[in-house]
Amino acid sequence: MEWTPFDSPLEEHPDRAHITYLARSFCIEPVFMHHLYVHGIKDEEDLSLFLFPSLNDLHDPFLLNDMKKAIYRIARAIKQKENILIFGDYDVDGISSSTLLYQALKMFKANVYFRLPIRSEGYGLSPMAVDKLPDDIALIITVDNGSSAHPALEVAKRKGIDVIVTDHHDILGAHPKCLAFINPKRSDNTYPFTGLAGAGVALKVVQALFMAAKIDWAPYAHQFLELATLGTIADLMPLKGENRVICWFGLKKMNTDPQPVLKKLFKMLKINYVDSSTIGFQIGPIFNSCGRIDDPNKAVRTLINPCPTDQELYQLIKLNKKRQEMTKVQFNRVAKKIVENEWYKQKVIVVNDDFDNGIIGIIAARITSTFKRPAIVISKTGTGSARSVNGTDFSIINVIQKCSGHLTKYGGHKAAAGLSMDLKQFNEFNLAIQRAAVEEAPIRPKVNYIGKVPLHQFPIHLFDDLVALEPFGMAFPKPLFYSSPIVIRQYQTFGKNNEHLKINVKRKEANAFFKGSFLPQLQRAPLTEFLYTPNCIKKKDFLIHDLRNAK
Numbered sequence: 001m002e003w004t005p006f007d008s009p010l011e012e013h014p015d016r017a018h019i020t021y022l023a024r025s026f027c028i029e030p031v032f033m034h035h036l037y038v039h040g041i042k043d044e045e046d047l048s049l050f051l052f053p054s055l056n057d058l059h060d061p062f063l064l065n066d067m068k069k070a071i072y073r074i075a076r077a078i079k080q081k082e083n084i085l086i087f088g089d090y091d092v093d094g095i096s097s098s099t100l101l102y103q104a105l106k107m108f109k110a111n112v113y114f115r116l117p118i119r120s121e122g123y124g125l126s127p128m129a130v131d132k133l134p135d136d137i138a139l140i141i142t143v144d145n146g147s148s149a150h151p152a153l154e155v156a157k158r159k160g161i162d163v164i165v166t167d168h169h170d171i172l173g174a175h176p177k178c179l180a181f182i183n184p185k186r187s188d189n190t191y192p193f194t195g196l197a198g199a200g201v202a203l204k205v206v207q208a209l210f211m212a213a214k215i216d217w218a219p220y221a222h223q224f225l226e227l228a229t230l231g232t233i234a235d236l237m238p239l240k241g242e243n244r245v246i247c248w249f250g251l252k253k254m255n256t257d258p259q260p261v262l263k264k265l266f267k268m269l270k271i272n273y274v275d276s277s278t279i280g281f282q283i284g285p286i287f288n289s290c291g292r293i294d295d296p297n298k299a300v301r302t303l304i305n306p307c308p309t310d311q312e313l314y315q316l317i318k319l320n321k322k323r324q325e326m327t328k329v330q331f332n333r334v335a336k337k338i339v340e341n342e343w344y345k346q347k348v349i350v351v352n353d354d355f356d357n358g359i360i361g362i363i364a365a366r367i368t369s370t371f372k373r374p375a376i377v378i379s380k381t382g383t384g385s386a387r388s389v390n391g392t393d394f395s396i397i398n399v400i401q402k403c404s405g406h407l408t409k410y411g412g413h414k415a416a417a418g419l420s421m422d423l424k425q426f427n428e429f430n431l432a433i434q435r436a437a438v439e440e441a442p443i444r445p446k447v448n449y450i451g452k453v454p455l456h457q458f459p460i461h462l463f464d465d466l467v468a469l470e471p472f473g474m475a476f477p478k479p480l481f482y483s484s485p486i487v488i489r490q491y492q493t494f495g496k497n498n499e500h501l502k503i504n505v506k507r508k509e510a511n512a513f514f515k516g517s518f519l520p521q522l523q524r525a526p527l528t529e530f531l532y533t534p535n536c537i538k539k540k541d542f543l544i545h546d547l548r549n550a551k
Contacts, residue, residue, distance in 0.1 A: 002444065002445065002446045002447070003446075003447050003449060003482065003531060003546070004446060004447070004448055004449075005448065005449055005450070005451070005452075005482075006034070006035075006038040006448045006449070006450055007038060009451060009452070010030060010031060010034045010451065013034065015037070019033050019034055019037050020033075022037075022043075022044070022047060025044065025047075026047055026048075026051060028465060028468075029462055029465045031450060031451050031462075031479070032462075032465050032466065032469060032479065034450060034451075035450045035469075035479040036050065036469070038448075038450075039240075039475075039476055040240070050244070051468070053244065053245045053248045053249070054245075055217070055218055055221055055245075055249070057242070057245045058207065058242060058245055058246075059191065059192055059193060059204075059242055061204035061205070061207045061208035061211070062208060062211070063190055063191045063192065064182050064184065064190070064191045064201075064204055065181070065182065065183075065186050065188060065189065065191070066180035066181050066182050067180075067182055067204070067205070067208050069179065069180040070141075070164045070166075070179070070180035070182055070205065070208075071205075071208050071209060071212045073139065073162060073164060073179055073180065074105075074110075074139070074141070074205075075209075075213075077110065077138060077139045078105070078108050078109065078110045081111055082111065082138035082139060083111045083112075083113065083134075083136050083137050083138055083139075084105060084110055084111060084112045084113070084137075084138070084139045084140075084141060085112075085113050085114070085115060085133065085137045085139070085140050085141070086098050086101050086102055086105075086112060086113070086114040086115070086140075086141050086142075086143060087114075087115055087116075087125050087129070087140055087141070087142045087143070087145070087146075088114060088115070088116040088142075088143050088144060088145070088296070088300070089116065089117075089123065089124070089143070089144040089198065089291075089296075090116055090117060090118065090119055090123075090290075090291030090292075090296040091144075091234075091235065091288055091291050091296075092230060092231055092234035092235065092284045092287045092288045092291075093144050093197050093198040093199055093232075093234060093235035094116060094143065094144040094145065094198060094231075094291070095116065095231075095287050095290070095291065095296050095299045095300055095303070096199045096227045096230045096231035096234075096287075096303075097143035097144050097166075097197075097198045097199040097201070097202035097227075097228075097231055098114050098116060098143055098144075098202075098300050099227055099300050099303040099304055100199055100202050100203060100206065100224050100227040100228060101141065101143055101202045101205060101206065102114050102300070103223070103224075103227075103304060104205075104206040104209060104224065107220075108209065108213070113137075114297070114300055115129070115297070116291070116296040116297050116300065117129060117296075118291075118294075118295050118296070119291060119292065119357050119358050120357065122420075123145065123411075123418060124142075124145040124146060124148070124149050124152075125140070125142050125145060125146050125149040125152040125163075126149070126151075126152050127151045127152045127154070127155045129152065130152050130155040130156050130159065130161070131155055131159075133159070133161070135159075137161055138161065138162065139161065139162045139163075139164070140156060140161055140162070140163045140164070141163075141164045141166060141205075142163070142164070142166060143166050143167075143198055143199075143201070143202045144166075144167060144168065144169075144197075144198025144199070144201075144202075144231075145167055145169070145198070146163070146165035146167050146176060146178075147165060147167040147169050147170075147175075147176060147181075147183055148169075148171070148172060148173060148176070148411055149165070149176060150173075150174075150176060150177070153165075153176055153177055153178050154177075156178075157177075162178075162179045163176075163178040163179055164178065164179055164182070165178050165180070165182065165183070166182045166183070166198070166201045166202060166205055167182070167183045167198060167201065168183060168184060168185065168196050168197055168198050168200065168201050169183075169185070169411065169412075169413070170185055170397070170411070170412070170413045171183065171185055171186065171187065172401070172410075172411055175187075182201060182204075182205065183201070184196050184201065193241045193242040193243075195237055195238045195240070195241060195242075195243055195475075196232075196237070196242065196243065197228070197231045197232040197235045197237045197243070198231060198235070199227060199228040199230070199231025199232060199235075200228055200231070200232055200237070200242070200243065200246060202228070203224055203225070203227075203228040203246065206224050207221075207224075221249070222249060222250075222252075222253045222257075223253070223259060225246055225249045225250045225253060226250045226253040226254060226258070226259060227250075227303075228246050228250060229246055229247045229249075229250025229251060229253075229254070229279070230250070230279060230283065230284065230287075232246055232247055232250075233247060233276050233279040233280055233284065233471065233473055234279060234280065234283075234287075234288065236415075236473070236474050237473075237474060238473075238474045238475030238476070239276070239471050239472065239473035239474060239475060239476045240476055244471065244476070247276070247471040247473075248470075248471060251274060251275065251276070251470065251471055254266075254274040255273060255274050258274075260306055260307065260308065261302060261303055261305060261308045261313070262283075264308060264310070264313060265283070265286070265313050265316075268310070268313055268314070268317065269282060269317075271283075275467075275470050275471065275472075276470060276471040276472050277472075280473070285320050285323070285324075286316050286317060286319075286320045287299045287303075287316065288320075289316070289319040289320040289322070289323040290316065290319060291358070292323055292356075292358030292359055292362075293319065293322065293323050293326070293356065293358040293359070294319055298315075298316075299316065302316065323358070323359060326356055326359055327359050327362050327363065328497070330353075330355055330356065330359065330363060331362075331363050331366045331367075333353070334353055334355075334363065334367070334377075335366075335367070335370065337351070337353075338351070338367070338371065344371040344373060346373065346434055347373070347374075347433075347434050347437035347438060347443070348373065348374045348375065348376060348396075348399065348433050348434065348437045349367055349371060349373045349374070349375045349376070350375075350376045350378070350429070350430045350433055351367075351375070351376070351377055351378065352378040352379075352380075352423065352426050353377075353379070353380070354379070354380050355377060355378075355379040355380070356379070357379050357381060357383045360377045360378070360379055360383065360384065360385040361377075361385040361387070361416070361418075363377050363385075364376065364377040364385045364386055364387040365387045367387075368388065368389050368390075369390075372389055372443070372445050373389065373443065374386070374387065374388045374389055374394055374396050374399070374437070374443065375387055376396075376400075376419075376433065378419075378421065378423075378426065380423070382408075382420055382421045382422060382423050383418075383419075383420055384418065384419040384420065384421065385417075385418055385419075386400060386412065386416065386417040386418070386419065387415065387416050388415045388416070389443055389445050390415075390445065391445040391446050391447055392441065392442075392443050392444065392445055392446075394437075394440050394441050394442075394443050395414040395440060395441070396414065396415065396416065396417050397411075397412045397413055397414060397417045398414075398436075398440060399433060399436045399437050399440055400412070400417050400419060400433075402432070402436040402439075403429055403432040403433055405432075406421060406425040406428055406429040406432060407419050407420065407421045407425075407429070408420045408421060408422065447480065447531060447545070447546065448480070449479075449480040449481055449482045449531055450479040450480060450481060451479075451481055451482070452481070452482045452483075452484060453481045453482070453483070454483050454484060454505075455483045455486075455505045455508050455530075455532060455542060456505045456506035456507070456508045458481070458508065458534065458542070462534065463534055466478075466479070466534055478533040480531045480532065480533050480545055481531065481532055481533065482529070482530075482531055483505075483529060483530050483531075483532060484529060485527035485528065485529045485550035486505060486527065486528065486529075487526065487527060487528075488503050488504075488505060488522060488528050490503065490504035490505075491503045491504070491519070491522055493519055494516075495516065497516075498516045499513075499514055499516045499517075500512065500513050500514065500516050501515045501516050501518060501519060501522075501544075503544070508541075508542065509541040509542070510530075510532055510541060510542040510543065510544050511535075511541065511542070511543055511544065512530075512543075512544035512547060513543070515544065515547065518547060521549055525549040525550070526550075527549070527550035528547055528548070528549060528550060529547070529548060529549075529550045530544050530545075530546060530547035530548070531544070531545040531546050531547075532544045532545060533545060
């Protein structure tokens with residue numbers, strides 16, 4: 001992996017004077033203003049919108065195609081006391097968007113129910129799911145799915161059920177034939193921001209309902225923004241534009257007045273401050289585990305419960321621990337095979353084993369992170385999950401699409417995808433993938449850092465400025481700093497299986513999660529260099545992004 005500075009160091013940057021002026025105008029450290037600058041925040045107006053977002057910065061939801069049609073139909077269903085079914089997805093985005101829309105429709109006195117498929121039923125609205133619905137369901141609203149549910153929509157039409165599809169996934173074929181299709185990635189899109197999560201799209205539907213009912217949105221917005229934040233960050237959506245506004249307010253709500261279930265969960269997990277990392281690594285996985293190895297409907301029932309019990313939440317935490325153990329065992333097994341068979345030399349690592357369908361996505365992500373190669377992980381049922389390598393232009397969905405003749409179903413985007421296949425096709429599919437991968441962008445992972453600051457010299461006062469730039473995430477990562485080669489004399493592994501590493505450099509402490517295997521190299525090497533970022537929550541220690549022996 002190549003480590004390179006952003007464009008040029010601030011001291012040598014051609015726009016240094018302008019960056020320094022903006023930093024002084026808004027009382028931001030120049031090094032962080034440089035970070036904002038390279039991520040597109042280049043004038044006073046951009047900076048003001050970034051640092052001081054307002055609910056008025058949320059776009060008009062009626063700019064989304066078919067929104068007016070959808071709201072009219074929902075209003076009619078509410079008025080005529082028709083039964084409405086929300087059909088979600090089994091991940092955090094689907095869970096949070098289902099909860100969000102359910103709570104809003106309940107506020108409007110709708111007869112509303114929800115249904116999320118368990119993973120064995122497959123992703124999205126299926127013909128079987130529609131066929132099994134009670135005859136009294138008049139309207140289905142999908143959240144975080146439905147863009148490619150063509151067979152299911154045919155069944156709904158035969159049964160006389162209207163369907164509103166709300167989704168955010170890439171549209172790989174024709175638009176679905178339904179009453180309304182709300183997706184900011186439509187080819188004829190009229191909405192100014194295309195990066196919404198499924199929960200973000202559901203939020204826009206709720207915002208439109210309030211506007212149509214002529215009810216002031218502001219007093220109610222924060223409870224929905226909180227849920228939309230959970231889905232947006234957990235689904236790795238770009239934290240820029242409208243997503244930043246959503247997550248800025250959502251994190252503020254979580255830290256000042258979280259809804260009862262989250263408040264109780266934070267207390268059980270001893271979380272005192274919530275940022276994007278807290279959601280990505282602690283909160284999101286707990287809700288995700290329901291959909292991965294159990295029933296996601298349990299998570300929705302917990303989230304809509306105004307008085308959840310400790311036992312309910314403990315069961316979710318216990319599920320996540322079980323999922324973590326399963327992931328560790330199955331990843332270690334396949335990693336050993338990858339090394340023994342030298343599959344890491346392939347353009348794309350394609351593996352088939354007795355994986356649990358609920359964790360194949362996590363295993364694919366671990367493989368790409370470990371071996372710096374795109375990965376496709378396929379279980380014994382023929383269900384597959386794929387990931388590209390962060391920091392590259394390699395599109396995994398392009399490669400899969402070129403090999404779709406070997407598949408029964410597929411979908412996704414540049415960084416991640418899902419698929420289904422008859423395992424008799426596995427060998428031919430693998431060969432086809434390797435051929436198709438040659439035509440994609442080269443896999444040269446690159447990580448940019450913002451400046452060179454030895455860890456022991458990092459100024460403590462910068463922690464407060466860093467917190468002000470939250471939330472960080474996709475498209476707006478935490479600023480990384482380069483620590484030049486040094487001798488590390490104090491280090492130790494920690495964790496249940498010593499999978500993590502802790503180093504101390506002149507009274508500065510840094511944690512390198514999942515880097516415990518680097519210990520032997522650390523013991524042998526005279527000098528080590530690394531990339532790190534300050535830990536905003538603790539405001540005293542640091543997180544190591546990557547480390548290596550100095551050349």
